[in-house]
Amino acid sequence: MSLDQDTTLPLDHLVSTMEARLDAWRVLNAACRAWAATGDETAKQAVEHQLRCLRSLEEFYAFPGRQLMGNLAELAAEGEAAGAARLSARLSTALLSKSYHSNPGEWDGDESSLDNADRLPPALDGNGGDVHRPYFEVLVVTPTPQAKWAEVSREMRRLRRRQDPFVYELVIVGSFEDAALGAVLNPAIQAVVAYDGFPFASQHDVPLLHRFLQAHVPPGAADLTGEAMTPALVRMLKNLRPELDLYLLSDRKVEEMAANPELACVRRVFYEVEEPLEIHLSILKGINERYEAPYFDNLKKYSQRPMGTFHALPVARGKSIFKSNWIRDMGEFYGLNLFLAESSATTGGLDSLLEPTGHIKTAQEKAARAFGADRAFFVTNGTSTSNKIVEQALLRPGDIVLVDRNCHKSHHYGMVLAGARPVYLEAYPMMEYSMYGGVPLRTIKKALLDLKAEGKLDRVRMLLLTNCTFDGHVYNVRRVMEECLAIKPDLIFLWDEAWFGFARFSPFFRQRTAMGAAALIKRAIAGSDYRSALEAQRREVGADPDPADVRLLDRRLVPDPDKVRVRVYQTNSTHKSMSALRQGSMILACDQDFHHIEEAFHEAIFTHTSTSPNLQIIASLDVARRQMELEGYEMVMKATQLALIIRREVNRHPLVSKYFRVLDLGEMVPADLRQTGLESLTSTDWTKAIESVWNDEFVLDPTRLTLVCGSAGFDGTAFKGLLAEKYDIQINKTSRNSILLQTNINNTRSDVAHLMKVLVDIATGIEERLAAGGEEAVAAFQGRVAALMKDVPDMPNFSRFHDHFREDPHSTTSEGDMRSAFYLAYDEASCEHVKLNSREIDRRLKNGPELVSANFVIPYPPGFPIMVPGQVITAETIEFMRKLDVKEIHGYQASLGLKLLNPKALVAQPVMRIEVA
Numbered sequence: 001m002s003l004d005q006d007t008t009l010p011l012d013h014l015v016s017t018m019e020a021r022l023d024a025w026r027v028l029n030a031a032c033r034a035w036a037a038t039g040d041e042t043a044k045q046a047v048e049h050q051l052r053c054l055r056s057l058e059e060f061y062a063f064p065g066r067q068l069m070g071n072l073a074e075l076a077a078e079g080e081a082a083g084a085a086r087l088s089a090r091l092s093t094a095l096l097s098k099s100y101h102s103n104p105g106e107w108d109g110d111e112s113s114l115d116n117a118d119r120l121p122p123a124l125d126g127n128g129g130d131v132h133r134p135y136f137e138v139l140v141v142t143p144t145p146q147a148k149w150a151e152v153s154r155e156m157r158r159l160r161r162r163q164d165p166f167v168y169e170l171v172i173v174g175s176f177e178d179a180a181l182g183a184v185l186n187p188a189i190q191a192v193v194a195y196d197g198f199p200f201a202s203q204h205d206v207p208l209l210h211r212f213l214q215a216h217v218p219p220g221a222a223d224l225t226g227e228a229m230t231p232a233l234v235r236m237l238k239n240l241r242p243e244l245d246l247y248l249l250s251d252r253k254v255e256e257m258a259a260n261p262e263l264a265c266v267r268r269v270f271y272e273v274e275e276p277l278e279i280h281l282s283i284l285k286g287i288n289e290r291y292e293a294p295y296f297d298n299l300k301k302y303s304q305r306p307m308g309t310f311h312a313l314p315v316a317r318g319k320s321i322f323k324s325n326w327i328r329d330m331g332e333f334y335g336l337n338l339f340l341a342e343s344s345a346t347t348g349g350l351d352s353l354l355e356p357t358g359h360i361k362t363a364q365e366k367a368a369r370a371f372g373a374d375r376a377f378f379v380t381n382g383t384s385t386s387n388k389i390v391e392q393a394l395l396r397p398g399d400i401v402l403v404d405r406n407c408h409k410s411h412h413y414g415m416v417l418a419g420a421r422p423v424y425l426e427a428y429p430m431m432e433y434s435m436y437g438g439v440p441l442r443t444i445k446k447a448l449l450d451l452k453a454e455g456k457l458d459r460v461r462m463l464l465l466t467n468c469t470f471d472g473h474v475y476n477v478r479r480v481m482e483e484c485l486a487i488k489p490d491l492i493f494l495w496d497e498a499w500f501g502f503a504r505f506s507p508f509f510r511q512r513t514a515m516g517a518a519a520l521i522k523r524a525i526a527g528s529d530y531r532s533a534l535e536a537q538r539r540e541v542g543a544d545p546d547p548a549d550v551r552l553l554d555r556r557l558v559p560d561p562d563k564v565r566v567r568v569y570q571t572n573s574t575h576k577s578m579s580a581l582r583q584g585s586m587i588l589a590c591d592q593d594f595h596h597i598e599e600a601f602h603e604a605i606f607t608h609t610s611t612s613p614n615l616q617i618i619a620s621l622d623v624a625r626r627q628m629e630l631e632g633y634e635m636v637m638k639a640t641q642l643a644l645i646i647r648r649e650v651n652r653h654p655l656v657s658k659y660f661r662v663l664d665l666g667e668m669v670p671a672d673l674r675q676t677g678l679e680s681l682t683s684t685d686w687t688k689a690i691e692s693v694w695n696d697e698f699v700l701d702p703t704r705l706t707l708v709c710g711s712a713g714f715d716g717t718a719f720k721g722l723l724a725e726k727y728d729i730q731i732n733k734t735s736r737n738s739i740l741l742q743t744n745i746n747n748t749r750s751d752v753a754h755l756m757k758v759l760v761d762i763a764t765g766i767e768e769r770l771a772a773g774g775e776e777a778v779a780a781f782q783g784r785v786a787a788l789m790k791d792v793p794d795m796p797n798f799s800r801f802h803d804h805f806r807e808d809p810h811s812t813t814s815e816g817d818m819r820s821a822f823y824l825a826y827d828e829a830s831c832e833h834v835k836l837n838s839r840e841i842d843r844r845l846k847n848g849p850e851l852v853s854a855n856f857v858i859p860y861p862p863g864f865p866i867m868v869p870g871q872v873i874t875a876e877t878i879e880f881m882r883k884l885d886v887k888e889i890h891g892y893q894a895s896l897g898l899k900l901l902n903p904k905a906l907v908a909q910p911v912m913r914i915e916v917a
Contacts, residue, residue, distance in 0.1 A: 710737025821870025
């Protein structure tokens, strides 16, 4: 797509401007080659047209820069087709490989008014040695006339020193709009220096670039003038890319600007350019604060010390391995550093994960800053443990928890350990694909209002939801929390974002993360919008509305800012979407009342954290944070782009789409939960996609792709095995007739190409087998497809807890004492086993006594408990179990049958009652 075409911009160009830029360079390169080969005037015009388009875009990047772009334009104007082809090829290759970060030859042009010492980054001037110095770019926003921008660049280059740890180049723009474009388009920008007094309007008259601005520039910004423009720019940039370091230069009262709360996110305010060296040093310091990985850096230093090890870890220093006659290959495989950096000691600067006071503490503080939290805690045995830590710290025996029944099993076990009483919430089903979506907000509100009507709202402690779900359903987190807080102002939220930690670094999904939404709510509480909306709400439904008032379910509820306590927790499997070692996890907290539960929180950490945590996992969490702060924006955008490419290519390929398809938004989210009506992530105007992200109850994480394989005759498990064993493709999750693909910051376009080739090969094989087998083969294939795609068992909802495990069997709310049921099953005499297909099951379903599960039963897929301890088992659950054809079912042994609590035990053991003061 040409950059000056006034056409609809597809979403995949919005989320990865780097890919769009590289594609545009490839188009220019091809046009130059065609011109060089033919000398045709039409081919020359194509080159000049594409070059004009690119020159507008390249204003926002330091390389190739105005000089090299000018050289290329001059070659084209003079008819030097061969020279233009050579230069465009060199520039295109340098951009693709990023060789210009370290190769001085890439910056050379045929003509130059500057010497190399001025023009080249310091690592490229021949004096930098072989030491790698990371490269980044600085956005300068200035009212200075464009004719003087080269002088601004020269002044900053003269400040470079050989001892500088980083390399940077300037990207200079002259307006508010261009600053927004630079931050969106150029992920290499890590800092912004804004000179006060810049205008609003962009100098570029390119319709497509202006369309980018519509999603990022706040309403009314165009009407701002003078002193109001700078705070508006600062807020916009911080909302867009919170990792950026911001600096201001002004010739007015800098003391007042530095004290302005609207400019609190600015690192420093300078009086014009009286201290250019301080600006340079401040930029480097800001980057270094993000670059420092204190625990990892210290572990590297520790590994080089000549340590004598008299502690209980023989592999430390590697002597037991490298001197061994039998396991030396282990050392050769993993390398020496792994063992040099091992220790069971917490002294000598290594710090303790249980009670960090040094480098781990600092690393956790940096993680909290990076993820927008008040506090961050590292966990080295997975998010299963993170979940249990939060639940043990916050929940007390008898507390009621509203929880998605389909959440990860660690939450169910966490509630057992804490003695909490779950009220299971049902997500909307997608029966044809044997999976569930998310829990509608209406369902959540009704559960809270029902508990209020029963006089139990004071016992409701927590709402626990998975965001995003395994299959990619993302909640409108802010709206869920706001409306729940309108009913119960002190409700605690635990968002399991195991698969969604990367979303902090996406400008589109940040507001749908727990920490992003918590920040928005805290900001809203401090403003006036809540108060005016609250008054309107009170006029309509009253100050203390009747919980039975159905209007509460259908109107948007507003919390009382004077009563609200923002108490939000997020767990993320850092290893699932960032560069951390397996089992690396984080707990993030934004809790105004943390000081009340701090001791309990640390007790929970002591309970669940190993006294011998893996040092390499801790270090990898530290480094993962560093990477995401410095290049997460670019990497997440690229992962999203690759996912959208897969969606588009699979669904439009003439052969592949006969047998496979990636489910789209309209198939994964019911229409009533997509208020904008958005149906597709790929064939849509991106402005509508942005509206959907802000407003719809559910959206899809584009990086999670449900690929239907049942239409190719494969169940999910079989197809997963085929991909792994024959084609070297690994995936995580399957359903009866689909598999889940996911892209992440590790993937490349080569991976996408490999996947597409594999799908083409498999589809071709199906075609050949059907053609060779004749009508009989076709009939068998169609029967197999029908069995997978049409004869799909209905997934059962949660039934109820047996009356024995309910305080009041006549209550209209469904909470139950799962802990008592769980531990009752430890008594063999209280349990029985009944074969799944026995007549005894059918007899008891019809005549009683009721079948009551003694444990969790979790089939994979779907991967959530279809039975929990104390649950009454219904005919629907038995039918689902009998139709299951999966091999992995946790909590069920076919040779023994279902484990049940026997009827006598349910009479003999009374449930523990909770007395409420």
